Amino acid sequence: MTAVEDRRLSPYTGWTRGHWTALADRLLAAAGRYRSPAGARIDLPGPASRNGRVSDGLEGFARTFLLAGFRVAGEGGADPGGLLEQYARGLAAGTDPASPEAWPRPDELGQSKVEAASIALVLQLTRPWLWDRLDDRVRDRVVAWLATVVGQPYPPINWVWFRIVVESFLREAGGPWSAADVEEDLAVHASLRRPGGWLSDGDERAYDHYTGWALHLYPLLWTHLFDVTGSLCPGSLRHQWAADLRDYLDDAMRLVGSDGSPLLQGRSLVYRFAAAAPFWVGALTGTSHLSPGLTRRVAGGMVRHFAGAAEQDGLLTLGWQHAWPAMRQAYSGPGSPYWAAKGMLGLALPANHPVWTDVEEPLPIETGDVARVVAAPGWLVSGRRRDGIALVVNHGTDHACPGDQRADSPLYARIGYSTATFPLASVPDNTVVVLDADGRASHRAGFSTCYATELPGGVLAAASQGRVRWVDTAGDDSPDHGSGRGGPVVPGPLLTVASVVRRGVEVRLARLDSAEGAVRSLRLSGWPVAGDTPPATRSGAEVSATAETPGLRSTLRNLRGFTIADVTVEAGTSPLGEWAAVPSLATEGAPAPGTVLAAVVILDRGGPDDPDPALTVAADGRGGHHVTLTWPDGVTAEAALPAPE
Template sequence: MTFQQPGTSARTAVDADWTRDEWIAFADRLLDTARSYASPGHGRIHFPGAEGGYGHDVDGLEGFARTFLLAGFRIAGARGEGTEELADFYRRGIVTGVDPDAADRWVRLDEHAQAKVEAASLALVLDMTRPWIWDRLDAVTQQRVVDYLAPVVGDTTYPKTNWLWFRVVVQTFLRSVGGPWSAQDIADDLTLHDSLVRDDGWISDGFERSYDHYVGWALHTYPVLWSRMQGADELAGGRTAGDVVRLDRFLQDAVALVGADGSPLVQGRSLIYRFAAAAPFWVGAIAEVPSVPLGQLRRAANAVVAHFTAHDAPGEDAVLTMGWHHEWRELAQSYSGPGSPYWAVKGLLGISLPADHPVWAAEAAALPVETGDDVRVVRAAGWAVSGTAADGIVRIANHGSDHAPDGALVGDSPLYARIGYSTATSPLANQAAWEEPLEQSVALVDAAGRATHRAAMDLVDVRVDGEGDARVAIAASVSRAHWITPRPAAHRHGSGIEGDVELAGVVTVHSLLRGPWEVRLTRVDSLEPGVDAGALRLRVGGWALAAGAVEGRARDAAASAVADGLASGIHSILGDGVASVEERFDASPLGPVAIVPVVTYPVEPSAWIATLVELTTEDLASPVDATAAAVVETDDRTTVTVTWPDGTATTSRLANPGPAPDADR
């Protein structure tokens, strides 16, 4: 079943109503392939591909532990029936993995920190499949499993991020089987989790401004699954109801961030986990959240997974590679290996629900973007959101997430600090993209071509203004624009580059989103002493389109790019902007050629400029002369009247950014 809207060009060529048998068949295909790459003792699974940054041994552990997650879902959902061979395979792998003398034993937790991540999957599934795997292990192996997991107790080296749940899950399992555990460790980790909770059910992945798919597939998923582990209710202290309330509120936004073609936002790190983004929708069904119908949760999960299968991920060999639709190694973190993409199986969590669970019988319900234009904000992340039914695309304007600590002057991570992300485009993510903000940026560019960065920006405003068809989502930020000379880094975990910083000035940006358009208002508030405005240009970058071939056009104050039926446009509507297109090669996971429409302005401190940025399908793109905007200064605020390309006029009063932000130099 699809939900194509009659008479539209929405990107919805995806079957989004699989039966449970079809889900099972897909899971079995992945599992059968994984087993074919197992080591002789089944303790490791080595998928084909270049060795990861953490080495061959870690790669093998990842391959086992992450596919063990899927095996656990499969066995639990079948209540063990018909899965005996699968359980035997992974049970043998556990015996080998914890045998200290086995050639294909698991990397221990005290040998490499990555084992702490994989240990959580092992513990979670051992609990979930207790009657079929754990209870059938011999006493020696059970003790070896306990010994293998025991180093988590009292370990204070876990990052203060979603990793907290790895320690909680493992210690909860250890407690349930008579192993060592620490009540203080669990209490400390739950307190840390609560300190990361933000507005409207959103959770930051650590104390940096990190809002990405980890919010759903980790920070909301683990609390629900943990609460169902044996003995967890004795540890939860009545917190589960609150966790579910936050999950429910988060899911109201999460279902609206899925494109009509099933694509999640291409934003944040670990995008090679692909359809793991479906996990929170299944968790909502497990937790029985009250506000999002079961049929919509299943539809959202199904749409995400089907999006990737429709784009040949996995391919004919049924192996998940490091990439998005196809293999593109630069999308992965530097430490990722061939087994890393198999955290995608979190998106198949639904098969742990038995055939008689009501989620399978619920009538499928359309996503918000399929039923009408959707305008909203995500306050915690500083996102203005616009989803449009005509083209099925969801876009965000980002003014609060940069994966950086408050006040830290670092490079802009292309995965976090760009102004715009969508379900139809990707940020440029090659090595050069970490050093050069281009697409979806506002940058001061000097005579040498160096572009400034904006992390860590300060959020100024995030809200919805207006009523009905005149609703506008607004987000704004102010930043200390700075150039950065990068220092070498061994590993990249999603944060921007560090290096020597040279301050340029203070820049304020307001994004007004409505339909497929953003009006981006920009002002250079001030320049640093000795920085010459005449030697700079202010460059505003639009959406990057990437494919096998992209057509770029520029004329006077407008530029555009067209590829695979998509259109990216940019148009100067206030200020002396000159349009052009920038071409990059092998810079995007979506194709070998990328084009970014840009407009470049002279730098005039304290003067507003305005740029129209558009993303839609080619047949719905606006004529370049179809819009106008006026900006009027008042004593304390700026009043902005916009005539949008469809003729609708809106007037908004913008927030005052206040004094220039302090920065850690």
């Protein structure tokens, strides 16, 4: 970086717009080294996706085209590096059926439907400087290639916006389009709306970053960039979307750690700082209630958090802070990480915009502790200023529907996610599981959410309940799109789990409600910590377990019913460090049905231990329980473990 930090203008990140433009230029220059001879593909190094190298090359073109478009638009069309000229060459070759670099059409390959939307979006954004200057023959070929989306089937998830964007561009370019397609897709979007401005990416409980970087991004960009007023998009619909975005951003800014990390939860995490996109779309379209300084703080924190990921050669790889291929999913190719460009949408705003000239303002976690219930995903959001770690305790998200019989997806169905930990596939962290006679851990996906609420004194509480199962997933080689894998199922007992959270510390409660299956014991696991050296571990007679890396500590302490403490250490299972460790507590033998177990679950950065609350348990007469927690400072909270339904 050649830009000099400005701690007066940006007291939290030090970054100015010059840092953003320097990073964008570096990313584009590095990717440009892999441009194909005719410019239609950017063939980046790395393992191919399931769609193949040609599709991956189109993906590299389209996603870096996003960044180039934002960069030029923010300069009012000034393009001294000739970015648009390079992409114009690629448009000409990629849409020419006779070219050796011809792109697969959207009616031939599903992934082309995704990339077509990025191309159409940038063509609209940069219209005076690119589209209007293209040769008529090239324009005709681009229209013909894009027009193959019309009438095509799209899955009823965030993908519907890809067709809306492409057909809206076609409409304004004089090409074919279908009002029926747009109407159908808008109906799908409406079906995905949930309380509090959240959207689920499909009919399952699929809450993740797609809510922000897709389902909030495209609707308002659509109304901002395209002439869709009137029958296509009544004003009331735009107002609704704007209100949804405002509500969502009020939650989303509390899901960012003070170090700028977004929540490590959900699929497609290789897109990294794309999580900043909804903050920028609010600023770009004038629909956000966040101040310009806070917008830059949250977006800049995320982008700066990952700046080092491209430091060695300027390329964004499949990984997190560095290359970690295990994070890729079946649809991930070498060009996939460049959807991170969405998080640099702010570059489309000129240098004199208040988001670049106002002083940065602190994140909520930098001014005090965070405690919030987010109803749609069933999350208790918590964070402490002293740690700067944002975390969620999850009783509503599993990328499944109630009653689903598949295995848990580590990225969705765990009880806890944070900005400092990564869910492990090999060791079930942040779970309450039933172990069968062979020591196999049960799965909880398909559970029912009982409640998620805020109690007096800033205490949060939530509970979920469902019949667990053991699933043999060995024969399931289906593409990984977020859901858990399926296979032969052995039914297990009904399990109720509740969480009570105060000042960032969870008390986790569990109760077996039946005795089906050969149950060896019940095990509760804590937060996974990772580092470059083996974590320090402690477990002992007090029935507590701790795993600690430099700057991060995971602790479990028994409050009721657990008799065994342990820490599992593994290598090569986390993108956050070579070594990872997970503490756990377990029962000696199967607990009797109806027995309430409890443990304190802590993730922090070290320091003095928080005092544990006293706990009393009372049956409510209907097969349920009321648990009263009393902290040493006198705060009391009562939570329910509901009776089985």
